[in-house]
Amino acid sequence: MTELSDELLVAYVDGQLAREQTRAIDKVLEQDEVVARRLDALKEAHGRLEAAFEAILAGEMVEVLVSPTLPPPVKRKRRISLPWIGLAVVGIGIALAALVGGYGWSNVAGVLKACGL
Amino acid sequence: MLPRLKRFADVLTGEKKEGKALLRRALFHMLNEHHRYQRGTSFDRWAFAEIYALWLGGLRDHPEPLSQAKASEETFELLFHKGGEEKFDALTANFLGQLPPQQRSTLLLVYGEGFDYEDAARVLDSNAGTIEARLIRASASLADRLSAGSRASTEDSAVIETLYAMRPQDDDHDRAQ
Numbered sequence: 429m430t431e432l433s434d435e436l437l438v439a440y441v442d443g444q445l446a447r448e449q450t451r452a453i454d455k456v457l458e459q460d461e462v463v464a465r466r467l468d469a470l471k472e473a474h475g476r477l478e479a480a481f482e483a484i485l486a487g488e489m490v491e492v493l494v495s496p497t498l499p500p501p502v503k504r505k506r507r508i509s510l511p512w513i514g515l516a517v518v519g520i521g522i523a524l525a526a527l528v529g530g531y532g533w534s535n536v537a538g539v540l541k542a543c544g545l
Numbered sequence: 546m547l548p549r550l551k552r553f554a555d556v557l558t559g560e561k562k563e564g565k566a567l568l569r570r571a572l573f574h575m576l577n578e579h580h581r582y583q584r585g586t587s588f589d590r591w592a593f594a595e596i597y598a599l600w601l602g603g604l605r606d607h608p609e610p611l612s613q614a615k616a617s618e619e620t621f622e623l624l625f626h627k628g629g630e631e632k633f634d635a636l637t638a639n640f641l642g643q644l645p646p647q648q649r650s651t652l653l654l655v656y657g658e659g660f661d662y663e664d665a666a667r668v669l670d671s672n673a674g675t676i677e678a679r680l681i682r683a684s685a686s687l688a689d690r691l692s693a694g695s696r697a698s699t700e701d702s703a704v705i706e707t708l709y710a711m712r713p714q715d716d717d718h719d720r721a722q
Contacts, residue, residue: 434681434688438684469688470684470685472688473684473691476691477637477684480625480637481656484625484657485657488552491548492548
């Protein structure tokens with residue numbers, strides 16, 4: 429009968445061994461039921477630990493989605509609203525038309541003032 | 546990313562409320578100390594290390610660090626999501642809850658996050674040998690529970706091969722934490 433240490437078997441399960449070492453263990457496993465059973469137990473332990481951490485993460489996903497840890501980002505208030513921009517464009521257009529039409533600068537200034545610009 | 550960090554904080558503290566508080570402190574600390582972040586460092590590893598350092602600092606300042614580090618069975622079980630398809634594994638949950646926080650977080654980083662031993666050691670301010678020793682101890686202990694008595698049946702076996710010798714200094718380092 430052969431005994432391989434838990435250190436070696438855990439490293440085998442975790443994929444930490446060199447290829448030659450892995451092959452050597454594979455050979456032992458074919459011949460020794462006791463070592464094979466121990467390896468199965470270690471593999472099951474490994475699998476259960478992974479599943480346990482997955483289950484915790486699943487809980488965190490639900491929780492973070494429901495109540496975030498950090499406060500939501502503050503929305504900036506829009507300083508210039510769309511109606512104001514529209515009014516400004518119309519005002520500038522009228523002013524330019526008045527200027528081109530020969531109404532004089534004083535009239536243009538009056539139109540801009542009326543548009544609140 | 547945030548759920549992963551939260552899981553780490555929860556597993557470390559052993560409960561959701563403390564874990565959330567630890568994560569919140571760590572996130573604000575990281576924002577304030579963002580200039581310490583070095584380019585090229587993996588962000589998640591840096592974040593895990595910051596959480597761990599903050600937790601360890603809090604533990605050292607606590608008048609009763611041992612009681613603070615111990616997780617209760619009931620609160621630890623609450624960390625697990627029980628509404629999914631997978632059946633709740635009470636044996637493993639109980640096993641993890643009884644482990645020291647450093648050992649729990651080592652298992653999480655390697656088996657939950659898929660870190661290699663070196664990265665896990667960097668996060669936990671330790672060395673790869675200690676990480677390996679913790680994994681072996683915990684895996685063997687859980688395997689023993691799963692197959693009670695199997696260890697006794699191998700006691701008569703002849704030792705013919707051990708590629709890794711036990712390193713006493715790893716044990717010492719582990720106990721000192």
